[in-house]
Amino acid sequence: MQKTYYDPADLKKFGDIADFEPKLAEKFFGWYNEVFKEGELTAREKSLIALAVSHAIQCPYCIDAYTSDSLQRGVTESQMMEAVHVAGAIRGGASLVHGVQMMNKVKKQSM
Amino acid sequence: MAQSLHALNHKLASTARQLEVLEDGIFSTDSLPSFREKIGFFGHETLRPGETEILQLNVGYMCNQTCKHCHVDAGPDRKEIMTRETMEHCIAYAKESGVHTVDITGGAPEMNPDFLWLVKRLKEAGVEEIIVRSNLTILVANEKKFGDLPEFFREHGLRVVSSLPFYLPEKTDRQRGEGVFAKSIEALQRLNQVGYGREEHLIIDLVYNPSGAFLPAAQSELEADFKRELKSHYDIDFNSLLTITNLPISRFLEFLIRTDNYEDYMDTLVTSFNLATLDGLMCRNTLSIGWDGQLYDCDFNQMLELNIDHPIKHIKDLMNGSIANRNIVINNHCYGCTAGAGSSCQGSVI
Numbered sequence: 001m002q003k004t005y006y007d008p009a010d011l012k013k014f015g016d017i018a019d020f021e022p023k024l025a026e027k028f029f030g031w032y033n034e035v036f037k038e039g040e041l042t043a044r045e046k047s048l049i050a051l052a053v054s055h056a057i058q059c060p061y062c063i064d065a066y067t068s069d070s071l072q073r074g075v076t077e078s079q080m081m082e083a084v085h086v087a088g089a090i091r092g093g094a095s096l097v098h099g100v101q102m103m104n105k106v107k108k109q110s111m
Numbered sequence: 112m113a114q115s116l117h118a119l120n121h122k123l124a125s126t127a128r129q130l131e132v133l134e135d136g137i138f139s140t141d142s143l144p145s146f147r148e149k150i151g152f153f154g155h156e157t158l159r160p161g162e163t164e165i166l167q168l169n170v171g172y173m174c175n176q177t178c179k180h181c182h183v184d185a186g187p188d189r190k191e192i193m194t195r196e197t198m199e200h201c202i203a204y205a206k207e208s209g210v211h212t213v214d215i216t217g218g219a220p221e222m223n224p225d226f227l228w229l230v231k232r233l234k235e236a237g238v239e240e241i242i243v244r245s246n247l248t249i250l251v252a253n254e255k256k257f258g259d260l261p262e263f264f265r266e267h268g269l270r271v272v273s274s275l276p277f278y279l280p281e282k283t284d285r286q287r288g289e290g291v292f293a294k295s296i297e298a299l300q301r302l303n304q305v306g307y308g309r310e311e312h313l314i315i316d317l318v319y320n321p322s323g324a325f326l327p328a329a330q331s332e333l334e335a336d337f338k339r340e341l342k343s344h345y346d347i348d349f350n351s352l353l354t355i356t357n358l359p360i361s362r363f364l365e366f367l368i369r370t371d372n373y374e375d376y377m378d379t380l381v382t383s384f385n386l387a388t389l390d391g392l393m394c395r396n397t398l399s400i401g402w403d404g405q406l407y408d409c410d411f412n413q414m415l416e417l418n419i420d421h422p423i424k425h426i427k428d429l430m431n432g433s434i435a436n437r438n439i440v441i442n443n444h445c446y447g448c449t450a451g452a453g454s455s456c457q458g459s460v461i
Contacts, residue, residue, distance in 0.1 A: 012378070044332065072321070074328040074336055076279060 011061045044073040048083045056087040112288065113177040115186035116362060123365045124184065126416040132364065133443045137374050143381045146445045153386050158394065158439040160408070165397040166205050167214040167410060167456065168193065170223040172402065175252050178274075178287045180320055180363040182414050185218040195225045197404040200426040202229070206236040207430060214397075214456065216244040216410065221257060234267050242270045244456075247298035248291055261298075261305045270314045271307060272353070272456075273299075276322045278340035286322045299347045308348035316351045318458075324372035326383060326451050327354035330459045353458030356380075358411050358447035380446035388453030391460035394439045400426050408439045410456070417442065 018025035036046050047069045054062030070080050116124040123129055137143045150158070172189035174181075205213050213233050220226055220243055233241050243264065250260050264271055273295070276283050280292040287295075299315070302308065307315040317337060321327050334352035341347040357363045359376060367373040399407040404426040407413040418424050421437040453460025 042332075044328075068325055071323065072325045072328055074333045077282075 006060050008064060011064060014061075044070075044075060047073055048075060048079065051080060052083040052087040055084045056091055112187065113179075115177060115184045115188050116365060117184055118186070118188040121365065123361070123368075126414070129360055129364060129415060130442065132368070132373075133359065137377060138443055143377060146441050146443050146449075149381070149384055149446075150389070150441075155389065158389070158392070158441060160435065160437065160439060161395045163208060163396065163398045163435075164210055165212040165214055165393075166201065166208075166210045167216060167397050167399045168198075168201055168229075169216050169400065169402055169410060169413060170198075170218070170220045170226065170229065172218045173222045174218040174246065175222070175249055176219070176246055176288050176291065178362070179366060180286055180322075180357050182358055182361045182363060182411060183218060184361045184414070189218065191402045192223055193225075193402040193404075195228065197402070197426065198225060198229050198232070200404060200429075201400055202232050202236050204426060204429050205233060205238050210238070210398075212240040212242060213238050214242040214244070216456075219246050219249045220244065221249050221260060227263065230263075230267050230269065240270055241267065242272055244272050244274075245298075246287075247273045247275070247295040250298040250301060251294050261301050261307070264302075265305045265307070265313060268312065270316070271302060272316045272318060274318045274320065275299075275337075276320050278337050278344075282322050286320070296345050296347065299341075299349070300345065303346075303348055308350055314350045316353055316458075317349050319352055319354045320357055324357075324367060324370070324376045324379075326356055326379060327454070327459075329452065330354045351458070353456075354452075354454070355456070355458065356447045356450055356454035358444050360411060360444050361414055377443070377446070380450045383450035384446060385449055385451060385453060385461070388449045388460040391453060391455070392448055393455035393457065394448075397456070398434075406434065411444055411447075412440055415442070415444065 015025075015029070018029075036043060036050075039046075041049075047066055050062065051066040051070050054066050067080070123132075134145075138145050144152070150156075169183075171192035172183055172185045173187065173192060174183075174185035174189070175187060177186040201213075215226075215229070217223070223229070230241060230243075245260075249257055251257075274287070275295055276286045283292040283295065284290065299308075302315050306313045319327060319333055319337070327333070330352060333354060337352050338349070341349070359367055359373070359380070364373070367376050394408040394412075397409065399410050399413050401407060401413050405413075406419045406421075406424055406426060406429070407417065408419055412418075417440045419434060419437060420440050421434045423429055423432050423434050448454045448460070451459075
């Protein structure tokens with residue numbers, strides 16, 4: 001029996017999701033490939049955004065893929081870590097900003 | 112300083128063992144197609160050479176560095192060196208064949224005691240372009256012995272091609288050895304001072320090798336980064352950045368296996384195979400000559416001891432015959448030159 005939920009080898013099988021539902025998969029991969037093309041943002045900038053988002057959503061497949069992609073695109077290690085901090089700061093900030101909600105409630109209920 | 116695989120008696124110092132690794136495993140279990148099968152899918156039974164335009168001379172495996180990715184397994188402990196007699200044959204062939212470029216590599220070619228003599232003779236022979244693949248640090252390694260080299264390069268109009276894996280010290284030193292980045296910067300500044308990268312016809316190109324198990328980025332994008340960073344931090348000018356993919360042989364193969372990256376890296380090379388690179392591969396227009404005068408389709412084949420597929424095997428016999436009618440010797444390491452934008456000693460292929 002498989003011992004873990006995640007297997008690195010599964011990343012290469014991503015395209016296999018089309019086996020169960022080809023039409024939606026085709027739309028998704030078409031859209032996905034279009035998203036990462038050079039546009040107003042460079043492909044390198046998009047790769048860094050993807051790396052940060054991968055950490056925010058804690059997707060091991062995405063972290064694997066966009067770490068390699070960033071390295072290949074000549075992104076430096078400190079740039080990659082800064083991107084991860086951006087993800088961390090947004091996540092942390094998202095929790096903390098709800099502190100205001102807590103404070104509002106406290107103030108409303110307290111004398 | 113680290114030792115070469117040869118000095119360590121490492122099993123991968125054996126070219127037979129390297130070829131075994133390259134032909135077995137994922138290529139024998141049908142997980143990945145062999146290079147021969149891959150080009151076969153596209154109707155190429157073999158690869159054939161075109162006209163020889165570049166003669167690449169490997170004048171010895173001795174080097175003052177032991178870079179982690181080195182496909183030559185070069186280092187201070189390597190003693191293989193091209194003799195003046197072999198150089199004579201190379202010079203005669205360069206003159207006779209009319210190749211436009213002679214590309215001198217190593218090891219550190221400057222460590223061959225006949226290096227200066229060779230350059231002068233090639234110049235006298237009328238070779239249009241002479242390239243020296245300098246590791247840079249040799250230029251500042253011993254002032255008395257090598258200090259005049261930048262002026263010598265200038266005087267003879269050599270094109271200098273030098274490795275600098277990254278514009279940051281840490282990454283460069285991790286690949287090439289402690290302190291290499293600082294010395295490389297010093298050497299580049301000296302080359303700039305004598306006019307390289309600043310005067311027309313004094314060309315200094317840098318070579319980017321990925322410092323790990325990944326492919327190089329687009330050459331133009333990285334070149335812009337290198338130019339911006341090296342200029343702003345060190346006031347360095349250079350002409351072009353050449354991106355070269357690491358081929359899975361010798362020390363880079365050892366790294367791939369030791370770090371469990373081999374299968375993924377080969378998979379990346381195979382899935383990135385680009386048919387459009389075949390016409391521009393360096394084996395089509397370059398003849399590689401080993402330190403001992405033996406002939407190869409490329410420097411990588413030389414390091415795997417894969418001689419050309421022709422009865423003439425040595426430069427001394429080349430004056431009496433033609434080797435044009437032959438198939439290029441291929442194996443699975445060739446995927447390194449056909450991945451993505453392709454790779455050659457002149458940078459990306461397309």
